[in-house]
Amino acid sequence: MPLTWTCTHHRELSKEALYAILRLRCEVFVVEQQCPYQDIDGLDLAGDTHHLQAWEGDRLLAYLRLLPPEAPGAAAAIGRVITAPAGRGRGLGHQLMEHALQACARLWPGQPLYLSAQAHLQGYYGRYGFQAQGEPYLEDDIAHIDMHRAPA
Secondary structure: OOEEEEEEEHHHOOHHHHHHHHHHHHHHHHHHOOOOOOOOOOOOOOOOOEEEEEEEOOEEEEEEEEEOOOOOOOOEEEEEEEEOHHHOOOOHHHHHHHHHHHHHHHHOOOOOEEEEEEHHHHHHHHOOOOEEEEEEEEEOOEEEEEEEEOOO
């Protein structure tokens, strides 16, 4: 079955899509990674937030959240990057990042990008032009590092 990619403004999310997103984030970030934290942070339905999703039928296989720049010239943020266990090993993570960069260029052209990466994924994000800045830090007991990408 082919994948369907959607980049949806939060106002256009169906309750079923939002439920699938929150369920997948809980399944992986909280349960699989054994990291209890407050995933629902008030940003999912705020401002110009967009949700990039890859669906196979009615199953959400990959997802990330795009947060708008807070001011002109500020960075848009990519976060909650996730591939469902059922979608792993298929290159979906790379497709997800390619779609994210395209969406950011369309939504916020000429803006820099930011993400808080799990430290062991620096090389992965480096493939997409992100450069680590600063020192690693603990976020929810997992080593992270800030990464930035200059405007395209």
